[in-house]
Amino acid sequence: MSPATTSSAQGYPPSKEFAAQANATAEMYDRADADRLEFWAEQARRLDWDTDFDQVLDWSGAPFAKWFVGGTLNVAVNCVDRHVAAGKGERVAIHWVGEPGDSRDLTYAQLQDEVSKAANYFSAIGLVAGDRVAIYMPMVPEALISMLACARLGLTHSVVFAGFSAGALRSRVDDAEAKLVITTDGQYRRGKPAPLKAAVDEALGSGDDAAKSVEKVLVVRRTNHDENLPWVDGRDVWWEDTVDEQSATHSPEAFDAEHPLFLLYTSGTTGKPKGIVHSSGGYLTQASYTFHNVFDHKEGRDVFWCGADIGWVTGHSYLVYGPLSNGATEVVYEGTPNSPNEHRHFEIIEKYGVTIYYIAPTLIRTFMKWGREIPDAHDLSSVRLLGSVGEPINPEAWKWYREVIGGDTAPIVDTWWQTETGAIMISPLPGVTEAKPGSAMKPLPGISANIVDDQGNPVSHGEQGYLVLDQPWPSMLRGIWGDEDRFRETYWSRFAEQGWYFAGDGARYDDDGALWVLGRVDDVMNISGHRISTAEVESALVGHAGVAEAAVIGAADETTGQGIVAFVILREGVENTGEALVKELREQVSIEISPIAKPREINVVPELPKTRSGKIMRRLLKDVAEGRELGDTSTLVDPSVFEAIRQKRA
Numbered sequence: 001m002s003p004a005t006t007s008s009a010q011g012y013p014p015s016k017e018f019a020a021q022a023n024a025t026a027e028m029y030d031r032a033d034a035d036r037l038e039f040w041a042e043q044a045r046r047l048d049w050d051t052d053f054d055q056v057l058d059w060s061g062a063p064f065a066k067w068f069v070g071g072t073l074n075v076a077v078n079c080v081d082r083h084v085a086a087g088k089g090e091r092v093a094i095h096w097v098g099e100p101g102d103s104r105d106l107t108y109a110q111l112q113d114e115v116s117k118a119a120n121y122f123s124a125i126g127l128v129a130g131d132r133v134a135i136y137m138p139m140v141p142e143a144l145i146s147m148l149a150c151a152r153l154g155l156t157h158s159v160v161f162a163g164f165s166a167g168a169l170r171s172r173v174d175d176a177e178a179k180l181v182i183t184t185d186g187q188y189r190r191g192k193p194a195p196l197k198a199a200v201d202e203a204l205g206s207g208d209d210a211a212k213s214v215e216k217v218l219v220v221r222r223t224n225h226d227e228n229l230p231w232v233d234g235r236d237v238w239w240e241d242t243v244d245e246q247s248a249t250h251s252p253e254a255f256d257a258e259h260p261l262f263l264l265y266t267s268g269t270t271g272k273p274k275g276i277v278h279s280s281g282g283y284l285t286q287a288s289y290t291f292h293n294v295f296d297h298k299e300g301r302d303v304f305w306c307g308a309d310i311g312w313v314t315g316h317s318y319l320v321y322g323p324l325s326n327g328a329t330e331v332v333y334e335g336t337p338n339s340p341n342e343h344r345h346f347e348i349i350e351k352y353g354v355t356i357y358y359i360a361p362t363l364i365r366t367f368m369k370w371g372r373e374i375p376d377a378h379d380l381s382s383v384r385l386l387g388s389v390g391e392p393i394n395p396e397a398w399k400w401y402r403e404v405i406g407g408d409t410a411p412i413v414d415t416w417w418q419t420e421t422g423a424i425m426i427s428p429l430p431g432v433t434e435a436k437p438g439s440a441m442k443p444l445p446g447i448s449a450n451i452v453d454d455q456g457n458p459v460s461h462g463e464q465g466y467l468v469l470d471q472p473w474p475s476m477l478r479g480i481w482g483d484e485d486r487f488r489e490t491y492w493s494r495f496a497e498q499g500w501y502f503a504g505d506g507a508r509y510d511d512d513g514a515l516w517v518l519g520r521v522d523d524v525m526n527i528s529g530h531r532i533s534t535a536e537v538e539s540a541l542v543g544h545a546g547v548a549e550a551a552v553i554g555a556a557d558e559t560t561g562q563g564i565v566a567f568v569i570l571r572e573g574v575e576n577t578g579e580a581l582v583k584e585l586r587e588q589v590s591i592e593i594s595p596i597a598k599p600r601e602i603n604v605v606p607e608l609p610k611t612r613s614g615k616i617m618r619r620l621l622k623d624v625a626e627g628r629e630l631g632d633t634s635t636l637v638d639p640s641v642f643e644a645i646r647q648k649r650a
């Protein structure tokens with residue numbers, strides 16, 4: 001779904017009214033250009049530091065950055081305690097809405113108590129700064145409380161999306177050697193409770209196969225669906241029996257700016273997910289700065305809602321660290337947008353008076369399919385700013401979003417960033433930058449990006465190239481957990497000579513110099529804004545006893561951006577049972593990775609198109625799946641394989 005790019009694309013300049021009250025100013029670009037490091041030092045000082053930093057950036061060990069060298073701070077104190085200390089304890093931090101319709105408001109003072117109790121418990125069981133904690137939970141308040149309690153103690157959290165399978169959880173727990181796993185008994189899925197702790201039990205195994213690092217499993221009661229929840233004595237404890245019993249006072253310590261705040265596993269071009277490492281001071285500085293300026297957040301007035309799950313980086317930076325470090329009031333919603341019906345999001349906006357709403361284009365396109373009469377049935381006049389994230393937004397969806405959800409006045413910020421960048425990098429600044437539907441416009445003040453060709457030469461306007469980040473930024477990843485070589489190889493080898501970070505995306509400037517992100521140029525797919533590698537799905541498919549070989553591609557999909565299309569070759573003698581086999585294979589992927597990685601389409605084919613060197617030509621498979629004329633097939637060993645594939649699909 002590459003957006004069309006023309007300079008004549010209609011631009012939306014900021015309105016006078018919005019500009020007059022905006023947090024951001026045009027002058028920020030100049031200031032950052034004049035002295036980038038001084039600009040970031042200024043942003044860092046929006047936080048409370050226990051010890052001031054004496055150097056803004058140490059890039060001498062590139063590509064390993066150190067930001068705010070010598071500084072110490074406590075991330076949780078910055079997100080919670082300092083607001084209470086400033087007399088804002090009665091302000092609601094979180095309006096939590098559960099999927100079955102239950103709800104709970106947490107003020108900053110209450111949040112401080114809850115985070116302190118959890119921190120006291122984590123200390124009581126012997127966890128110390130630097131230990132890793134896996135969080136495998138649905139969107140309940142305790143998930144955010146757990147993250148903040150980790151931050152408070154310098155424990156490095158690793159949130160694993162609760163939609164991931166037991167196998168995916170196990171590999172992440174093992175890789176990080178997590179000592180504690182926090183989960184819930186079950187989670188709501190479209191109105192019904194589904195087990196979750198069972199997946200933890202399966203993941204952690206027993207006897208010889210037990211995950212060695214794990215000492216405790218802390219369980220929050222959420223669904224209460226199982227009277228005889230399987231329990232491992234000595235290992236498993238209930239939150240209500242342990243955390244809730246702790247004192248609500250806790251004295252925080254300060255940690256080095258570079259202390260690892262969290263790991264977040266994301267898909268790369270190989271089958272093995274990588275644990276992206278994020279820091280404390282630099283990460284929080286940029287999460288906080290972007291929240292304030294890109295979302296134009298006004299303390300005490302706005303109600304922010306980010307629709308992401310804490311299992312993704314968007315949930316880390318814009319459900320936890322960005323909003324809370326700014327003292328925001330936000331909505332946290334546990335469920336799916338159509339539970340119990342398609343009115344859910346709009347009812348929540350109406351009920352809480354949401355002013356800033358941040359979701360992925362997939363959801364916008366889903367809303368469009370449901371029809372505008374659904375949002376039109378609600379008073380959405382509180383909305384004053386809209387955000388988009390996760391994938392390119394097509395201009396039709398952009399315009400619909402602005403008109404139907406934003407009352408035709410709300411500016412839209414199309415925010416480009418990645419798990420690795422930690423926070424927003426490229427986006428219009430509302431009230432300052434013009435916005436074009438489908439364009440992320442330009443790097444934020446303090447951020448430097450470029451679009452270059454294979455050799456690293458800047459491309460001319462209108463031409464497609466590779467998106468690179470040519471200067472370090474505070475919230476940049478500090479590495480891949482336990483794998484320095486992979487870190488260098490993945491991000492820094494493509495433009496090693498220049499020392500640039502290669503993001504994996506293609507992009508181009510239009511004639512006005514606005515930046516259009518065109519999507520991944522590597523073997524990473526983007527399904528509903530979720531990042532899934534072709535290799536991961538292929539390896540899950542060949543894990544099935546009947547499959548000899550598999551090739552997977554992301555094909556354009558009207559709703560989800562891309563959809564997973566698989567081509568498999570069966571082993572000798574394995575019978576193709578048609579629908580039954582396809583069902584089995586989809587299930588296999590769901591079990592190995594997650595239901596979100598289930599292929600939309602699986603084609604059993606006699607052969608895969610390969611080059612003479614044996615490489616599968618995914619580009620050609622994509623042409624087939626998207627119903628296009630085939631591109632150049634001259635390097636194929638046997639161009640006729642396509643006839644067979646085509647026939648299969650017909």
Ligand code: WT7
Nearest residue numbers: 389390391392414415416417418419517520531
């Ligand atoms: C990839 C990163 C950003 C947090 C959620 C996804 C794509 C992200 C945009 C956007 C076009 C976008 C890129 C990027 N992407 N935002 N506004 N326009 N593409 O984080 O899972 O690390 O995925 O998402 O391809 O590389 P992620």
